[in-house]
Amino acid sequence: MIRSLLALLTLAALGIGSRVVWPVERVEVVGNIQLSDTQVRAVTGLEVGTPWLWAWPNRLEALRANPWVRSARLERPAIGQLRIVLEERKALATLVLEGVEWGLSGDGVLLPNPPKTPTRVEGIGSIRLSDVITIVKALPNATSIRYTPAGYTVRGEGFEVWASTAAELQKWASDRKSLANKPTYLYSWGESKSR
Structure with missing residues (x-):
């Protein structure tokens, strides 16, 4: 009975001590372009002063749900220090759907509030x-891609x-x-150029 009580008190002391003894002194965010350091820390709840031993990788799940985040991992470079390493998606083109502009990533994810891209x-x-x-x-130098049920019209400088x-x-x-400098139409049997 006494041993059980001592074990319970020891575990309680360790639990309380782990929240106080080693607080996080520094949170570094790397690899972010779209998301600010402040946004990343707010979403994860990993801030200076939080218990270092209780900073688990599952804290990054809400961050991974953000469409801009391709991957995220948590590192502990030293006691009291955390590093959140992000790989963000990049917008290949600006896609307009129902009047709203989205970034389109290379893996087909729609990105909110995209920066300007060369292709619309x-x-x-x-x-x-x-x-x-x-x-x-x-066609990475395309400036405009227009789609219809019949096909795609692509414009760029000089074509x-x-x-x-x-x-x-x-x-x-x-x-x-x-x-080509002239409008070109591609068909399954060949191509046609406007004069």
Whole structure:
């Protein structure tokens, strides 16, 4: 009975001591561009003064739910120090859906409040994000991609091209060393240029 009471008191003292003895003295956030250090610390609850021993990686779950965050990990470089290492997604293009601008990442995630990108994507009908990503990667100097149920019109400095599929545009881009100055229309049987 006495041993059980002593064990319980020891565990309680260790639990209380672990919250007081080693507080977090420094929280470093690295790899963040879109999210500020303050936002990251607020979402995770990892602030100076919190118990260092109670800073577990599960504190990063709310941060990982943010669409800008591709990955996040917690490191403990020294006693009293925490480092939150982020890998953020990047917006390849600005996608306009129902009047709202979204960033489109390379893995198809829609990113809120994106920075300006060189490529703007808008259109009518349903959109296949994988097609748009293929087009942006094949034609990185495109300034405008317009989609319709019939296909895609891509414009950039010195070129304009239309195709019914992203695969046709990808093939056209890989076959060209320099882009045509005249509007080009791609069909399954060949291509046509406007005069």
